[in-house]
Amino acid sequence: MKIHEYQAKEFLGENGIAVPKGQAISSATDARSIARDLGGAVVVKAQVLAGGRGKAGGIKLASTPKKAAEAARTILGSRLSTYQSGGTGYEVATVLVEEQVPIARELYLAVTTDRATACETVIASAAGGMDIEEIAAKDPKAILRETVMPGAGLWPYQIRKLAANLKLEREPARALGALLARLLACYRELDCDLLEINPLAVTTDGRLVALDAKMNIEDNALYRQPRIRDLADDAGEDPVEAEAARIGVSYVGMDGNIGCVVNGAGLAMTTMDILHLLGGEAANFLDVGGSADAERIAGALKLILTDPSVKVIFINIFGGILRCDIFARGLLEAVRQSGANVPLVVRLIGTNQEEGKRILNSSRLSFTVDDDLESAAARAVAIAGGNA
Amino acid sequence: MKIHEYQAKEFLGENGIAVPKGQAISSATDARSIARDLGGAVVVKAQVLAGGRGKAGGIKLASTPKKAAEAARTILGSRLSTYQSGGTGYEVATVLVEEQVPIARELYLAVTTDRATACETVIASAAGGMDIEEIAAKDPKAILRETVMPGAGLWPYQIRKLAANLKLEREPARALGALLARLLACYRELDCDLLEINPLAVTTDGRLVALDAKMNIEDNALYRQPRIRDLADDAGEDPVEAEAARIGVSYVGMDGNIGCVVNGAGLAMTTMDILHLLGGEAANFLDVGGSADAERIAGALKLILTDPSVKVIFINIFGGILRCDIFARGLLEAVRQSGANVPLVVRLIGTNQEEGKRILNSSRLSFTVDDDLESAAARAVAIAGGNA
Amino acid sequence: MSILVDKKTRVVVQGITGKEGSFHTRGMLDYGTKVVAGVTPGKGGTKHLGVPVFNSLEEAVAETGANTSAVFVPPPFAADAVCEAAEAGIRLIACITEGIPLKDMLLTVREVTRRGARMIGPNCPGLISPGKAKVGIMPGPIHRPGKVGVVSRSGTLTYEVVHQLSERKIGQSTCIGIGGDPIIGTSFVDCLWMFEEDGGTEAIVMIGEIGGSAEEEAAAFIKKHVSKPVFAFVAGRTAPPGKRMGHAGAIIAQGVGGWPEKRAALEAAGVEVVENPARIGDAVAARLKPKRKPAAQKKTVKKGKKKR
């Protein structure tokens, strides 16, 4: 789960990490008074859960309280399209108004968990302010990595290495060790899977200040992170994906016109792949999971039907735990409930597949039923292309 | 370094571990008022750095404030000889006056570091109140061990196993997990090498209370444990061993009559062993370390001479880092300084041994100098036995 | 022959009295797996589905000689269950549970290794040696005893592949779902190694996914150490970068783990990468079937590769 910059900075502040003074607000008039309190010159930053805000106009410098209010007014309520936000972008409901910090240099610093070594890893770069992908593309050597010893912290030699390679002067080099210890503690306590400070400012007086903060909390651990769970904010999320989360399916919108209902993430991706291979394009990724009852299937169909471009729905179910007969009954009920009015191509195979097919074939609803993955997929592609 | 029970209990209390209410005092009159504050019935416990106080009369129950004062009067200023304290025993300068706790059962619980696995290990037994050596001798199976995962804590299954094997009821079983987590935190933060709660009381109302606490802090870590270092209290220690620590040599008094000055702990033990093998007995273990200057050697000789039974001093030096010529000069000076008036047998070998022997032989002092370990040791034994 | 599980496998089910545990214990028993014990703390001394239930793994192992465990306990307690099994002397632990926090798994993989055990998963369907033992949740009947080893990061996609193989009368030695989480106990490389050493395995099918670098590591290993033919399918060719596709593992991050890179790496290692997921069975059949006659059998071993 992602949380907003201002929320992340609150946690960082609690953990003793320096962040600029500031306040999150949702009304432009508040911006003026806060800017005044902060000494006049501020930064106004759109709070949306996507990177690339700066280039999209979501971050504005304001030299006076009046200009701060103007900036807030421009940003609040606007839709922000960044390269990460998808087509329609996010509506900005909140801005963070922060003091301007005297920046000497900008660094990149992050903690994540490396799957290859199964270790927490600190990633750093002297090229702060850019996305890590951008740094990686331009100069992979500019990215420094230090593996954290399991159950412990970074060793002093690792701090020395980082400080030397980041070309830090004596003061910020000293501050780096404490900062990393706190960042790591925060990462662990909050069950993060990414905690990124980008940029991390080296101020003209030698302090290290987190100018931005991106904190992703691992979904599996949310049950034991009540404070984070309470921050759950679907305002900025895609409403369709939010609804998917509610009914317990995994859904990602795509650009094609073939709706997909599949059980299992790997098979769902594979279904998209074979459609593409045969000349079609999926309208979505959708994994109904292992125990799809009528309600969940109906919910999934409704989700897909919110996308007007969908011409056909391809249902690809491999019955394992989920038995084909039970799925078939659920599907019939779901089609009735959802009022699905597009053609349905069904491939239903595995446990109790014969009984499942019998149920579908004996219903008054019309389905294209096909056992073979390739011919079933081809049928869906043909229907979507108007060739069937 | 060992610290007193009352000091250990202060640390435990700070870490959220339940200990009986009480206070350490050094005047019997205070015992009465404290007992009154604690509700009358108390325990009065001698604070000395040796186990086995109970059997030696160092722990007394008192049912009234008056009896508490009497008990304190008896104990304070007495010399307590336990099986761990050596011959003369320890003079008691402080007693701990504590409330009596309603005990249902007494357990044994300790944290230490197992050298074989290089892991912190929890040791527990349902047979509390006895020394662990005693339990081990009577019924080794009564001792439970759980290895702590490096960098983490005990797993819940380990707590369940301990609770089941200690036959704890629901309430104390629940309390055990929290207690162990705190104990482990305390063990780590204070750089302990042993943290023992014996007995750990299960109270009649199902709580776990540390009735006693033995906390050994690892000497190598004292530099970063200022609070512990400040507790250093040589009142209860052997004054000779304390003086040895001050001058930087390792000294342990023994029962024989041959004083030993050796460099290196292994060689020092070996020297004691060969004396024994040849019919003599060492008066001490003494390791002067790797850089023995005149002052340190003189200090070592003086320490040995405080033991009136010493008939001869055997000096066995293998020159490595410590060069024989330098040692020889230091020894001459040290003999002058210390006024050593017993025969000296010197075996001086290794780096610059010829020059070392020349220095000794050309001095006006008389030494028996012998290169061979066995014949040198035999000479010392002969002198000690009056046969030379 | 087979790897990891066979007729000697004696399974203890952790969380046997739970809904999932009950359901799949029945499935394993129906398949003929020797489920000798269950563990649910607090329910020791009872029986469930005819299987004796114990309070602890220690007791279960002592009483029944269980050597393999299947873990169905809920996520907050799963790491503990795995570590308990490892400490009790269980050598193979199939952790089926989905949704275990990453941080718990960082500890668990180390603890399992330290105890000398092996974990499959978590968040996986388990493993099966057809006709011998099933330790997991896969539909038993789609499998068929034979000589192809299958290893996969996916669940139902694995069933799809196995189904294609069995339909073409190509049996499997062992099928292993290693799980889709970022931190797993047993990797492609581990399984490839075991299949390479297993006399009962003649070819290997590997089902990968975009995200991470497990397929690239497998490719590097195959290049050096695997002499048997390997077939691969990698799911997610059309998945958009940066989007989460259900599995925590299936994210393309930081310029590694994309479909083209994985295909390139595997092909460079001599692996036959099948593009059409409906034709994985055909691809294996085309290479293996004509060579089933004894005289030609040797040719299934590729040349120019070192065999360990």
Place this chain on the structure above:
Amino acid sequence: MSILVDKKTRVVVQGITGKEGSFHTRGMLDYGTKVVAGVTPGKGGTKHLGVPVFNSLEEAVAETGANTSAVFVPPPFAADAVCEAAEAGIRLIACITEGIPLKDMLLTVREVTRRGARMIGPNCPGLISPGKAKVGIMPGPIHRPGKVGVVSRSGTLTYEVVHQLSERKIGQSTCIGIGGDPIIGTSFVDCLWMFEEDGGTEAIVMIGEIGGSAEEEAAAFIKKHVSKPVFAFVAGRTAPPGKRMGHAGAIIAQGVGGWPEKRAALEAAGVEVVENPARIGDAVAARLKPKRKPAAQKKTVKKGKKKR
């Protein structure tokens, strides 16, 4: 031949500019050891005793090809130094420093293992392959090239034993002081294994101490895996139980690690336990010298033992 260090050993001294580091660097250079680099953070770019000094191990290894390190940094920084060496690719780290906190070593031994390196010590004299390389603080001239491996928990006691051997013209293949601390990087067993495998070692002398169970573990290993003659001396026969004898390791605790138990375990493993510390050299000479003629050489290998 020899184990661990030889003519190819290229030493980096950590803490080279300190008092101890300087003194023993000179000693190693005098012995002919290739000391190729020193490290002292903040003093990079200078030279010390003619040896180039670097700020970090990474730089030192990159610039000089150092493969072995000798650590002389003070206790509060020693664990860090060892781990830095391991991470920089140093495979053998002799940690001479005495007085490192136990807790630091718990982390260090794991980190060194994880990085695939080996630590000797801490709190040890280091190791020497006479005539080839000395990495440590032992007096070089008492050693003599030859075929007896020496491994010891002690410092000066080792010199005593080596001196007895050399006086009797019995040379050493390699002499290793493994250190007397409770947590050490390399055990008796590790060294016994290497000596057993080393073609240049014909017999092994093991110097133990009371306390801990290292000698008992060594005995168990010897029984199973060592075919070469082993001689042992165990110091501390007359040390009183429960008293600390200088070395943190030399404590008799909880009924294990006493002298009689260690002797019994070693003798049961076929080890010749020498009681008189002045006659260790004689004992080795008595067994090895008459068998130096080619015809009788085979007999030094004891019968009834498995050789790995």
